[in-house]
Amino acid sequence: MHPSATTDIPNSGWQQELARAYTRVADLLADLALPALAESLPEDILLRFPLRVPRGFAARMRRGDPADPLLAQVLPRSAEALPAPGFVADPVGDLASLRAPGLLQKYQGRALLIATGACAVHCRYCFRRNFPYAEQALGGARLDAAIAAVASDPSLEEIILSGGDPLCLTDHRLVQLLQRLDRLPGLRRLRLHTRVPVVLPERVNPPLLAALAGLRKPVAVVLHCNHANEIDGAVAAAAAALREAGASLLNQAVLLRGVNDTVAAQAALAERLFDAGVLPYYLHQLDPVAGAAHFAVADADAVGLMAGLRQRLPGYLVPRLVREVAGDPAKRPLF
Numbered sequence: 001m002h003p004s005a006t007t008d009i010p011n012s013g014w015q016q017e018l019a020r021a022y023t024r025v026a027d028l029l030a031d032l033a034l035p036a037l038a039e040s041l042p043e044d045i046l047l048r049f050p051l052r053v054p055r056g057f058a059a060r061m062r063r064g065d066p067a068d069p070l071l072a073q074v075l076p077r078s079a080e081a082l083p084a085p086g087f088v089a090d091p092v093g094d095l096a097s098l099r100a101p102g103l104l105q106k107y108q109g110r111a112l113l114i115a116t117g118a119c120a121v122h123c124r125y126c127f128r129r130n131f132p133y134a135e136q137a138l139g140g141a142r143l144d145a146a147i148a149a150v151a152s153d154p155s156l157e158e159i160i161l162s163g164g165d166p167l168c169l170t171d172h173r174l175v176q177l178l179q180r181l182d183r184l185p186g187l188r189r190l191r192l193h194t195r196v197p198v199v200l201p202e203r204v205n206p207p208l209l210a211a212l213a214g215l216r217k218p219v220a221v222v223l224h225c226n227h228a229n230e231i232d233g234a235v236a237a238a239a240a241a242l243r244e245a246g247a248s249l250l251n252q253a254v255l256l257r258g259v260n261d262t263v264a265a266q267a268a269l270a271e272r273l274f275d276a277g278v279l280p281y282y283l284h285q286l287d288p289v290a291g292a293a294h295f296a297v298a299d300a301d302a303v304g305l306m307a308g309l310r311q312r313l314p315g316y317l318v319p320r321l322v323r324e325v326a327g328d329p330a331k332r333p334l335f
Ligand SMILES: *Cc1c(COP(=O)(O)O)cnc(C)c1O
Pocket: 104, 105, 106, 107, 110, 111, 112, 160, 330, 331
């Protein structure tokens, strides 16, 4: 057989890469040379929120290191089943903020569209881990209704595509959605909240970049990256391509015990982000979602960390430490 017949990469290369993601804990731990780390997990942990880790993201983990900060974000733990006071299914009041199916508004002038329920990686601390994605994900008539609700509200200036992860939509659906929003005269800017360029940089492909470059409205892409080790050459190249397509790049991280809860880890993240053309935006205090209590950092420790970071970095590289409080008119600054 001609060798190229088996090595041609189809257009949907990123979808194939996503399909190859780890879904079995044993496979991931075997490839990391950490078989002893496998815990016997209560079965419903993985049924409710399965493992999903793209191979390229796992390749950035240190082999043989049970404390690797990337592994810690995605490895299911039996601790998820422990009840923790104050840790609940919907900690940020998402279900109470629905304006239309798939359209959440909490703050003045901007609303968030749940473009899809799918994510390329499953982060164990995720505040949406218990969110009824499938019921709110938009398609067909529901998407039309959500866009009509946006179009009829002159107070909305910005739409945030979120999820799940909007970059998990197919090229066709994502490009169509961006172009429909771009045509709404009342909107001033568009925003994407996505972890995909970090965990699956292959998805930042020519059709997406061409669509972004063709939009009339300014676009902000808010990445989600928690640790400097998440940014390798492929991620930096994806970020550079997004910038070339005209997007402003920001990052939000979640403060996670054992992952990025030191001044050194936060400083390295900020510096690596800036090297890749991304400005730190928010550092989120963990939303108290059921199953994530083992990631929590006390407010006093978080504030102390920020004081250390302020001494260490130029002001523009210091993210804002915030907490989302249901009913508040904006994210609440803690420092
Ligand atoms: C976090 C969030 C936003 C964005 O808030 P900014 O402070 O503008 O980044 C918008 N809508 C909802 C529902 C949110 O949860």
